[in-house]
Amino acid sequence: MDADEPGLDILDLTVEPEDDDRYARFRLIHWWDQQRLHEARVLVVGAGALGNEIVKQLGLLGVGHVLVADMDIIERSNLTRSVLFREKDLGRRKAEVACRALEDLNPEVTAQPFVGNTVYDLGAGVYSEMDLVFGALDNREARVSINQHCWNHNIPWVDGAIEVMQGVARMFLPPDGPCYECTMSELDYKLLNMRRSCALLTRAEMLAGKVPTTPTTASVIAGIQVQEAVKYLHRDRGLPLLDGKAFVFNGLSNDSYIVEYQRREDCLAHYTYPEVCPTNFGSETPVGEALEFVRREMGPEAVLDLSREVCVALRCKHCDEVQPLFRSLGQVTEAEGRCPTCEEMREPELMHTIEGDEPYLDKTLGQLGIPPYDIFTGRVGLEMKHYVMGADRAEVMGKLA
Ligand SMILES: [Zn+2]
Numbered sequence: 001m002d003a004d005e006p007g008l009d010i011l012d013l014t015v016e017p018e019d020d021d022r023y024a025r026f027r028l029i030h031w032w033d034q035q036r037l038h039e040a041r042v043l044v045v046g047a048g049a050l051g052n053e054i055v056k057q058l059g060l061l062g063v064g065h066v067l068v069a070d071m072d073i074i075e076r077s078n079l080t081r082s083v084l085f086r087e088k089d090l091g092r093r094k095a096e097v098a099c100r101a102l103e104d105l106n107p108e109v110t111a112q113p114f115v116g117n118t119v120y121d122l123g124a125g126v127y128s129e130m131d132l133v134f135g136a137l138d139n140r141e142a143r144v145s146i147n148q149h150c151w152n153h154n155i156p157w158v159d160g161a162i163e164v165m166q167g168v169a170r171m172f173l174p175p176d177g178p179c180y181e182c183t184m185s186e187l188d189y190k191l192l193n194m195r196r197s198c199a200l201l202t203r204a205e206m207l208a209g210k211v212p213t214t215p216t217t218a219s220v221i222a223g224i225q226v227q228e229a230v231k232y233l234h235r236d237r238g239l240p241l242l243d244g245k246a247f248v249f250n251g252l253s254n255d256s257y258i259v260e261y262q263r264r265e266d267c268l269a270h271y272t273y274p275e276v277c278p279t280n281f282g283s284e285t286p287v288g289e290a291l292e293f294v295r296r297e298m299g300p301e302a303v304l305d306l307s308r309e310v311c312v313a314l315r316c317k318h319c320d321e322v323q324p325l326f327r328s329l330g331q332v333t334e335a336e337g338r339c340p341t342c343e344e345m346r347e348p349e350l351m352h353t354i355e356g357d358e359p360y361l362d363k364t365l366g367q368l369g370i371p372p373y374d375i376f377t378g379r380v381g382l383e384m385k386h387y388v389m390g391a392d393r394a395e396v397m398g399k400l401a
């Protein structure tokens with residue numbers, strides 16, 4: 001600040017250091033530790049109505065490292081529920097604008113956008129670096145994906161859902177609590193499997209489905225989500241948490257209540273990686289080379305499991321034609337999915353294990369549709385070892401690397 005500038009002489013530049021402390025009021029809370037918030041690394045999945053409110057709160061609180069993942073661009077109708085977006089931002093990427101606004105709100109926060117489909121294109125290595133994840137996306141498939149990654153890496157996630165004036169906030173805390181899949185009914189699984197069997201078609205439908213939401217309900221639910229995160233970061237202070245429970249809010253009657261979830265011991269989503277081993281491999285590594293590495297490490301019988309299914313071909317049932325196409329499902333556009341002959345939506349042929357006899361071993365992991373900074377697994381029988389594609393880290397983590 002230039003003290004010679006006219007007008008500035010009326011400012012008292014000799015303020016007490018305490019008054020100059022951005023977090024002075026937080027420090028009055030006896031259990032508060034601002035340094036923990038500053039050091040925390042969190043992932044926000046979705047930069048819509050809930051995501052905006054979450055990111056805003058993280059900025060005010062000084063949560064120091066935030067990765068915001070969203071694939072969409074800002075439309076005019078977003079402006080009624082998105083405190084971080086302005087008219088001038090129309091047409092820009094939600095994740096990028098949210099991160100810029102966050103750093104503007106609090107320059108002590110480092111924010112990194114991820115523009116892409118979180119389910120298919122966000123490398124699992126990202127989760128390995130996080131203390132906590134926020135779910136702010138309204139679809140079952142994204143929740144299953146976040147839940148799986150969080151259990152794999154043993155980190156909690158706080159989910160939010162809103163519709164008109166109702167909302168739910170809930171926290172899932174691995175490894176011993178109930179997980180999101182434990183809460184899924186048979187109908188939920190049926191709907192999820194329907195999506196998987198014709199992933200392209202339903203993805204297009206999902207993008208078209210709009211849920212009516214308000215900024216007021218988003219604010220209530222996101223406030224609870226972030227507050228739970230703050231308490232979690234101080235979990236050694238004996239604060240009660242919403243772990244394995246849901247806060248259900250009805251904005252019409254202003255009723256709220258807590259639901260407690262039950263852990264299902266037969267749930268298949270409770271696997272936690274014992275260890276994630278670093279490698280210098282990345283999306284430029286040929287998949288055959290990664291398989292050889294796994295076999296050197298684990299023996300000649302080992303196979304390579306990818307962390308997700310990738311599309312290797314599109315099949316038209318009507319024309320009985322198969323077109324090879326290596327891509328993550330998140331990268332296959334609806335137009336590409338349609339059969340050029342009959343215009344019907346084709347089914348993707350999915351693959352997630354490399355056994356060594358595939359005709360595409362010289363393709364790179366990236367060419368197969370594996371996202372950068374992902375994790376692959378070597379497997380022999382029941383023995384598994386997990387490896388992160390470290391060569392991509394700087395590219396994906398950006399300012400958080
Ligand atoms: Zn479960």
Ligand SMILES: [Zn+2]
Nearest residue numbers: 316319339342
């Ligand atoms: Zn066809």
